[in-house]
Amino acid sequence: MSINFRKTTFWGVASDIxxxxxxxxxxxxxxGKSNVGKSSLINALADNKKLARVSATPGKTRLVVYFNVDEKLYFADLPGYGYAKAPKEVKEKFSKLCDQYFVSGRKFSLVLHLIDIRHDPSAEDIKMLEFMNQNGIPYFLVFTKCDKFSRAQMMRQLKSFTEVLDFHDNAHCFCVSAEKKIGLDDLKAAIEEYLQDELS
Ligand SMILES: Nc1nc2c(ncn2[C@@H]2O[C@H](COP(=O)(O)OP(=O)(O)O)[C@@H](O)[C@H]2O)c(=O)[nH]1
Ligand SMILES: [Mg+2]
Known part of the structure; x- marks a missing residue:
């Protein structure tokens, strides 16, 4: 069954599980970290710039934002972690909500974990991958903002990622640019393929 990603609409926000x-x-x-490009990627996949709010000020997504994709699946935009300037209570609420989400037993199919291609993975990225590996959570690694890098820089960076990140043997990696619309079709095809059994 194919998914029409253009038919993505805002579902609502959840302040708790x-x-x-x-x-x-x-x-x-x-x-993924605040400002990594989660909202932009959702907009790019849906081909709708007005869908998810893209903030120039990092750390603005305070809640899990849900989108209805073609009446077939949900996108859940988690609050980004690791925004240094957020007040301590806000930071705690963020990470509590993220943790809550992952330990709640809520059923989800796949995590897209985003990392800015230009930056080394943060301690939180490494923790998140460890957590997913240990708990058998399926994920794709999505390296964002790849328009900022040349192909050679990208290859070099990907190689250095494999030295710090403990990838699943069969982990899928994607390099995307929401801005230049790079890698989106590959990612969409992989999502469709991944969900094939659940959707049929
Ligand atoms: N150059 C470039 N900038 C991007 C890309 N995706 C997002 N950004 C910028 O990164 C900033 C944060 O994006 P946003 O989607 O709000 O990140 P979020 O906090 O993870 O949801 C914004 O200023 C975006 O315009 C991309 O593919 N290329
Ligand atoms: Mg966002």
Missing amino acids: KSCPPSDRPEIVFS
Whole structure:
């Protein structure tokens, strides 16, 4: 079954785990540091710039934001972690909500973990990958903002990532640019393929 990503609409926001939508469809979770490009990627996949709010000020997403994709699945835009300037209470609430999400037993199909191609993975990125590896959580690694790098720089950076990150043997990696629309079709095809059984 194919997914029409252009038919993505805003579902609503959840301030705690109880207000998330019913787990009646596959759910794809966007995780990663604040400002890594989660909202931009959702907009780019949906080909709709007005969908998810893209903030120039990092750390603005305070809640899990849900999108309905073609009535077939949800995108869950998690609050970004690691925004240094956020007040301590806000930071704690962020990470509590993220942790809550992952330990709640809520059913989700796949995590898209985003890392800015230009930056070395943060301690939180490494922790997140360890957590997913240990718990058998399926994920794709998505390196964002690849328009900022030449192909040679990209290859060099990917190689250095493999030295710090403990990848699943079969982990899927994607390099994307929301701005220049690079790598989006590959990512969409991989999501469709991944969800094939759940959607049929
Ligand atoms: N050059 C470039 N900038 C991007 C890209 N994706 C996002 N950005 C910029 O990065 C900033 C943060 O993006 P946003 O989607 O709000 O990140 P979020 O906090 O993870 O949701 C914004 O200023 C975006 O314009 C990209 O593919 N290329
Ligand atoms: Mg955002």
